[in-house]
Amino acid sequence: MRKLFVPAVLFAFFLVQFQTLNAQDYFQQEVNYKIDVRLDDSLHLLNAFEEIEYVNNSPDQLSFLYFHIWPNAYENNETALAEQKFEFGRKIKLFRIEGQRGYIDSLDFKANGETVKWEYDPVHIDICKIFLNKPLAPGGSIMISTPFRVKIPKGNISRLGHIDQAYAMTQWYPKPAVYDKYGWHQMPYLNMGEFYSEFGSFDVSISLPKNYVVGATGNLQNEDELNWLNEKAKETAAIRDFDLEDADFPESDKEFKTLRYTESNIHDFAWFADKRFHVLKEEVELPHSGRRVTTWAMFPNKNADLWKNANEYINDALYYYSLWYGDYPYDNCTAIHAPLSAGGGMEYPTITVIGNNKTAMGLEMVIMHEVGHNWFYGMIGTDEREHPWLDEGINSFSDRRYMMTKYPDNHLYKMAFVNGSLAKLLGIETLQYNYYPYFMYLANARHNLDQPLNLATGQYSNFNYGAMVYSKSSVTFAYMHKYLGDEKFNEIMQDYFEQWKFKHPYPDDLQKIFESHLDEDLSWFFDDLLKTTKKLDYKISKYKDGQILIKNRREISSPVLLSGLSNDSVLFTTAYPGFTGKKWLPVKDVESVDAFRLDQGLDSPELYTGNNWIRTKGMFKKTRPFDLNLIGLLEDPYHTNINLLPAFGYNYYDKFMIGGLLYNSLLPLPALEYQLMPMYSFGTKSLAG
Ligand SMILES: [Zn+2]
Known part of the structure; x- marks a missing residue:
């Protein structure tokens, strides 16, 4: 190693140069698709032809392109998808059953009309490499074309599939992997672990029997089909009682129709077809531009009683996300009820x-979450496989924000129970939505089984994928939101959206946006909470003469959120800069306050809330109101209680989880205080703990 002597001024000069270079460094490829596809609904096949314009905006000469051919994930029991399913307890038969299998074949890649050499990835048959006859220069573009045929797998495997003649056509066509400043991002399809794709435009024509109702990405171009859907929407709106039991498929029309959909500034195209779909159509006005977006709900009889209000959920999600982050730029937004097992x-x-x-609340929750992904995944196109918190985490925080904004009263139990008496019996009827992500984080954090948020999807346990990526992120962003307040937080997130929509930001890019708006040390957030499993626990030690003694019991010195209460209602919340050790903090309004509480809204991943409370008068100042709740479900942060029975959990990956939870918060040993038995998931029939 040689030593280099660089004078400070020169060094600063280089640094500035380097940073400017870095900013100009950004590039992204452009991919414009034209696809013609025909559905054969007796053999469950797609016959298609695809033509792609690939624009190389990188500074590199490309001699090959990686393509995803993800229907091959369903080809045999050795694919990454199959192996992940086995790992999570799927029976070994899986793709040995012919009816379950799916694949893509008949590929014949050409570049600018000339046949090219291509090969399957040696490990993953759902990835292939296309060798260009002549390297593609920086700034150049090339036309890639291929016919393809897809054998549609059974819809109970993952997200591409059919259940009888209900079709979910996702990740169904050959698609270039992302090439960015870190190189190629080719990846096999997985159930747990999502996507990363290039932006561009889509022009897709779908041919299928005339009596199918189709919901697809983008804007339908056929006037007569639009009129037909409008008629359907009128019919559906007039139905009072849906025949929930009728699941029969009508016979397919002999005559075919061809539907054309187009959209730009998107990175994927999915479509769903079902002859039984009811259709509902509404509009929502966006908060900033006043522009109107058409919203569609399509669903068969099953669940129709819940789906009759689906447009309200789509509209509200579009409205709130637009309000908080920036207006939805597209003209249509659709939610579909379809066979799905992921x-x-x-x-x-x-x-x-x-x-x-x-439940209706469960449906609203999932619809608003998925619609919200149009911001965190759709427009802000991060690498979900590598940095899942950037989409799932921020999106889950937005769920929490939506629920707490739209339903400020207590509604958590409505996610799981149709009727409130069971919730009452279990002692959870007063819990608000914010309890859910908080509890999910604690479940593993209390045992030091938590994982940091900056891991790739494959590094998480099944439980932690939900508990960390979704739930800890949710609480962590709620913390920043509470600390900054609505206005500042929205300003920063809107700037992030403006600068990075239709692009591929990395975690550093989000951090830079926050740092450009806030002149303070944010390491508690971007380092401690996002990149480590360090714990957070402030404790109220004493209250005396208008001052309160707070002790930091753990490793993170993040802002202290202290609320003054009177008769259980919050009079004010003050944020103090974080510190280590002990500190006396001045408090205001002591006359009207009868108690102080840290993190009143469960807005931070505090490990223990039992030490967050003090009364200003009386004996036993630190004992919370006593609530003996023998069959209470969950730890109630606002009361001291004894709980004996099961907990329920919910996440997008595993649907409902019922777990045995046995603990007694009065026992002195932390290790005994909280014991979570493995959770059982209805979704995958496997242990999720
Ligand atoms: Zn999600």
Whole structure:
């Protein structure tokens, strides 16, 4: 190693140069698709032809392109998808059953009309490499074309599939992997672990029997089909009682129709077809531009009683996300109820697919979450496989924000129970939505089984994928939101959206946006909470003469959120800069306050809330109101209680989870205080703990 002597001024000069270079460094490829596809609904096949304009905006000469051919994930029991399913307890038969299998074949890639050499990835048959006859220069573009045929797998496997003649066509066509400043991002399809794709435009023509109702990404170009859907929407709106039991498929029309959909500034295209779909159509006015977006809900009889209000959920999600982050730029937004076996729902640009739900609140939750992904995944196109918190985490925080804004009263139990008496019996009827992500984080954090948020999807345990990526992120962003307040937080997030919509930001890019708006040390957030499993626990030690003694019991010195209460209602909340050790903090309004509480809104990942409370008068100042709740479900942060029975959990990956939870918060040993038994998931029939 040689030592280099660089004078400070020169060094500063280089640094400035380097930073400017870095900013100009950004590039992204452009991919414009034209696809013609025909559905054969007796053999469950797609016959298609695809033509892609690939624009190389990188500074590099490309001699090959990686393509995803993801229908091959369903080809045999050795694919990454199959192996992940086995790992999570799926029976070994899987793709040995012919009816379950799916694949893509008949590929014949050409570049600018000339046949090219291509090969399957040696490990993953759902990835292939196309060798260009002549390297593609920086700034150049090339036309890639291929016919393809897809054998549609059974819809109970993952997200591409059919259940009889109900079709969910997702990740169904050959698609270039992302090439960015870190190189190629080719990846096999997985159930747990999502997507990363290039932006561009889509022009897709779908041919299928005339009596299919189709929901797809983008804007329908056929006037007569639009009129037909409008008629359907009128009919559906007039139905008082849906025949929930009738699941029969009408016979397919002999005559075919060809529907054309177009959209730009998107990175994927999904479509869903079902002859039984009811259709509902509404409009929502966006808060900033006043522009109107058409919203569609499409669903068969099953769940129709819940789906009759689906447009309200789509509209409200579009409204709130637009308000907080920036207006939705597309003209249509659709939610579909379709066969799906990979969680409660899945997002695609301008369209989302939703599985079965038991309650209206559960359905609203999933629809708004998936519609919200149009911002965090759709427009802000991060690498979900590598940095899942950037989309799922921020989106889950937005769920929490939506629920707490739209339903400020207590509604958590409505996610799981149709009727309130069971919730009352279990002692959870007063809990608000914010309890849910908080509890999910604590479940593993209390045992030091938590994981940091900056891991790739494959590094998480099944439980932690929900508990960390979704729930800890949700609480962590709620913390920043509470600390900054609505106005500042929105300003920063809107700037992030403006600068990075239709692009591929990395975690550093989000951090830079926050740092450009806030002149303070944010390491508690971007380092401690996002990149480590360090814990947070402030404790109220004493109250005396208008001052309160707070002790930091753990490793993170993040802002202290202290509320003054009177008769359980919050008079004010003050944020103090974080510190280590002990500190006396001055408090205001002591006359009217009868108690102080840290983190009143469960807005931070505080490990213990039992030490967050003090009364200003009386004996036993630190004992919370006593609530003996023998069959209470969950730890109630506002009361001291004894709880004996099961907990319920919910996440998008595993649907409902019922777990045995046995703990007694009066026992002195932390290790005994909280014991979570493995959770059992209805969704995958596997242990999720
Ligand atoms: Zn999600």
